Amino acid sequence: MTPGRDDLLAGIEPSNVQALVEGRYGDPFSILGQHAAGSWSIIRVFMPGAKSVEVLRRGTDGEPDRLHLVHPDGLFAGRLNHQGAYKLCVHWPDTIQEMEDPYSFGLLLGDLDLHLIGQGTHYELGSVLGAQPMSIDGVAGVRFAVWAPNARRVSVVGDFNSWDGRRNPMRLRREAGIWELFIPRLGPGERYKFEVVGPHGQLLPQKADPIARAAEPAPGSASVVARSEPFGWTDSEWMAARAARQTESSPISVYEVHAGSWMRLEQEGNRSLDWTELADRLIPYVSGLGFTHIELLPITEYPFGGSWGYQPLGLFAPTGRYGTPEDFAEFVNRCHEAGLGVILDWVPAHFPTDIWGLAQFDGTALYEHQDPREGFHQDWNTLIYNLGRSEVKGFLIASALHWLERFHIDALRVDAVASMLYRDYSRQAGEWIPNKYGGRENLESIEFFKHLNSIVAHRCGGAITIAEESTAFPGVTKPAEEGGLGFTFKWNMGWMHDTLHYMEQDPVYRSYNHGAFTFGMVYAFSERFILPLSHDEVVHGKGSLIRKMPGDEWQRFANLRAYFGYMWAHPGKKLLFMGGEIAQEREWNHDASISWELLDNPRHAGIQRLIRDLNRIYAVEPALHGTDADSGGFEWAVADDTGNSVFAMLRLARDGKSIILAISNMTPVPRIAYRIGVPKAGLWHEILNTDAEIYGGGNMGNAGALQAEEISSHGHPFSLSLVLPPLSTTLLRWEYITFGS
Structure with missing residues (x-):
């Protein structure tokens, strides 16, 4: 080996070397790794804090070649008389580490992948971007890839490199704005984030992976390398038959659940059940009551528990609150084995502003609109996805397909559709930007929904989509090819508000509000409807269902029983939020369990029995479900x-x-x-x-x-x-x- 320091950095601008060691350089492969130099090769590695670095030829037992410190901040280099696969032996102050060099591997993503990502039509982002355990050239490790087209530098950081953004800068694939790096000897379970230097040289807060398939439990915010192996599904019988179970003429009765508060264990610090415990307790309970589906409030990873999941940041990761992705998949599998479909609340409308999330991800408005008149949701203090950008639209569609295909989810209930369809939603004059025709309709969102629903229908046999849409926007459940949005069902919010308003009246005054109970039939067949008594109606001072009912205790219970009977007889599929089936007295609290002790009271137990019998009759009577x-x-x-x-x-x-x-x-x-x-x-x-x-x-x-x-x-x-x-x-x-x- 020839040790000449100048030779080892020949042809490299000193300013680039300085930028590399300071963590400002965006082209690390031009300096690091193995580079041919005639019949020789030069190897450079950046190991801040290392005492020395040696190179070993992979597959041989020869003597190692010692590299020279060519920059005091930890840049080592040396000339070898061979080219080919090699390993590094790094001498740290307290240990010796043997590893392959991340900068010895070539391009990782294929041209087709990059093209499809750029076009917004790569619908398998969960297996391409993010952290993917794999082997390359016989070396096991993790391939990282992230979209950040305007960044000057992106690095992978984690426990494996002391969260030091200088150590593992990534390669930019400019044609798609994708940064990539393969780090050997990592595997599932590793925590990581991306460290980004923005377009103006600003160091951003370390960012969680937008495509992470797992995340550490809150309040932590790191992404976690997830396994890539397929789950061991045993639900083939369900999957083959589910299309027939989810039609407009099928009995569909949904039990809506917040997984964290359905049942808590007071004797264990009021903790929530995990997915295995929920499978053991929730599934037989819901099945025994005759419901056909469980609908989960969002379980895509979210930072703030008080949002109930409706402000998510991890659209590809089941929240770490209740277990691993494998645990969640097994919960779905067991639902299917018990004959229950699983509906997942999915939120493509907006995302929170947490600095480690999607906001200003590469130092620019990447996922969101730049203009707050389009990009900021005033009601929820959240950011709105820019659906006019193909990569963002592709990101969301890939998320939807990820849940339907990888986790066998049977239906997506799409949240806050109305807020997406109208540019002036919850805005005053001057606070919104009209579309190109001067109207209030959000043309990009309309096209997004048509595209989403068409792809789901094409790729996910038997899966359905449900719109939470509170306006009279036409054609929500009309096929996309006929000019509609293409949803399978729509929540009937008008029916819910009108009938609850009626039921809240003292019977003396109900004759003056008679039309509120019948008005729903004016439009009952304009869409395919689900009648929802959802979580939104039993929080924020609205009172529980039983507390909405007027009169003394006997009348309150009689009113609620009569209302449930009317609902189950009325055209439309059914949805009831947990606790309603036992006439929960208090409002729903996401930090507390359902009041199961109420079942010791015969009146509460009677409500539960009524729901069971209504579901049974609804399921067996074609007159009640076949013509909904x-x-x-x-x-x-x-x-x-x-x-x-x-x-x-x-x-x-x-x-x-x-x-x-x-x-x-x-x-x-x-x-x-x-x-x-x-x-x-x-x-x-x-x-x-x-x-x-x-x-x-x-x-x-x-x-x-x-x-x-x-x-x-x-x-x-x-x-x-x-x-x-x-x-x-x-x-x-x-x-x-x-x-x-």
């Missing part, structure tokens, strides 16, 4: 009895062989011999009565069945003379019977 989105399956029997506050609806199966009559009496006055017209003669069986004693009611009813009389009423040739219990909903079924069958 079909106007031909609904008819008002009584819609205008404002004086008595009575409502009655007919639900009809498509084959005409079963009909359900649902009658709600929303006053505490029983109605005797109340006549309602029906389309069919014969026996009408009382299949559910919310006033039944088993639910906590007074047990007033119709003795199990009624014979239709040939007395015309309400436009029908037959009618029933009914007993309507106070504050109740009664379901009666007529079924077509052929003699001899």
